[in-house]
Amino acid sequence: MDRRRLVFFPLPLQGHQTPMLQLASILYSKGFSISIIHTNFNSPNPANYPDFTFHCIPDNLSESEASTEDLTLLLHNLNTNCVATFEAILSQLMSKFDVACLITDIIWYFTQAVADSFDLPRIVLRTNNPSSFMAFTYLPLFREKGYLSAQGTQLEEPVQELPPLKKKDIPRIYTRFPELNDEVTHKLMETTKAARGLVFNSFEELEGSSFTLVRQHFQIPVFAIGPFQKQVKASFSSLLVEDRSCIPWLSAQPPKSVLYVSFGSIAAIDETQFHEIAWGLAHSKQPFLWVIRPGLVRGLNGRAPLPNGFLEIVMGWSRIVGWAPQEEVLAHPAVGGFWTHCGWNSILESICQGVPMICLPFFGDQMNNARYVTDVWRVGLRFEKGLKREDIEKGVRSLMVLKEGKEMTQRVVVLQEKASLCIEKGGSSYQSLESLVAHILSF
Structure with a gap:
């Protein structure tokens, strides 16, 4: 037929x-x-x-x-x-x-x-x-x-x-x-x-x-x-070139130790926010994989320059790429948290891999999605009062090493199981x- x-x-x-x-x-x-x-x-x-x-x-x-x-x-x-x-x-x-x-x-x-x-x-x-x-x-x-x-x-x-x-x-x-x-x-x-x-x-x-x-x-x-x-098998629909060098780097990290940071393909932040995020990550002393794609910082062509002294501090326990194979990253045993712009695909991918989230919504449906992550499913946290490095440091540590983050992980694993059973x-x-x-x- x-x-x-x-x-x-x-x-x-x-x-x-x-x-x-x-x-x-x-x-x-x-x-x-x-x-x-x-x-x-x-x-x-x-x-x-x-x-x-x-x-x-x-x-x-x-x-x-x-x-x-x-x-x-x-x-x-x-x-x-x-x-x-x-x-x-x-x-x-x-x-x-x-x-x-x-x-x-x-x-x-x-x-x-x-x-x-x-x-x-x-x-x-x-x-x-x-x-x-x-x-x-x-x-x-x-x-x-x-x-x-x-x-x-x-x-x-x-x-x-x-x-x-x-x-x-x-x-x-x-x-x-x-x-x-x-x-x-x-x-x-x-x-x-x-x-x-x-x-x-x-x-x-x-x-x-x-x-x-x-x-x-x-x-x-x-x-x-x-x-x-x-x-479906892993999709090949990325519009940006993926840097796969982050996968072997992740494989050298302890289980659940790495925070994956990616704000999607469109969202843009200003230079002040970029610096606050950088120093918040550095001061948290938690391993991170940060996607800094061209256009992430408003008004700058190409990849934004990192603050002076930042790389010297995080060298050895961080990785920065222009774009990452996100589904593979979130599925990696080394990843224990995801700082996301709260696009729906990203949230669903995080839930499917049992990874709790930090929410930084920008526009459209993202604020709505973040509210569900934090207040309904209770599998993430959000910086409700803007981006300040001390709040970022505290939030990252809360998600990655403190009791609050462990409880979020337990809740997101329950959702992960439901996502598997429903299909x-x-x-x-x-x-x-x-x-x-x-x-x-x-x-």
């Missing part, structure tokens, strides 16, 4: 592309053929996925537009620029193959109208988690109530509509064009309601109450089939995946 074909369209950002390609791999293992449509901006490497066919479309972004500095503008431009070229390639694929459905990132909102014009079912993947997705759906209400303009001590006030969030945890994407923010958010919410299904890289045992809220709000089939990374036969994610396959085959 010929395999039915699924067409995927990932958003060209690391935190979006990786789970989309993982989902494609999962559904390939269920008997579907896979075609990937992608932009030339941040395009994946087809050689890493020999079983898929790849189709590149021009995104017509100028050099200045192909920047993640203003994410809202980038997302708006992508949704505007890709319509005609996407429609043309989808038409070609449909004339050639028996396409069962289109699976896109939820942020590709223009694709709903294209799918409708072809009478093709569209399913969307939301690459962050259901709790933060609900926070995004509440944004118009939060704006109306004045929550988004909260300042000072008001930021610590609870959001009654969505506990355990505080006002400072409400998703924010900083942009020069706030009206575009509203437009992008509104369009993606409306086109999600018109989709034939909504997929999350999460699992019921972790976020059951949030899934209940999503189902009530959207009234479309919702599939909790994560963690994706536990169902086994009869588990919640296993059953949800079976439902998704049956749903697609019913089209």
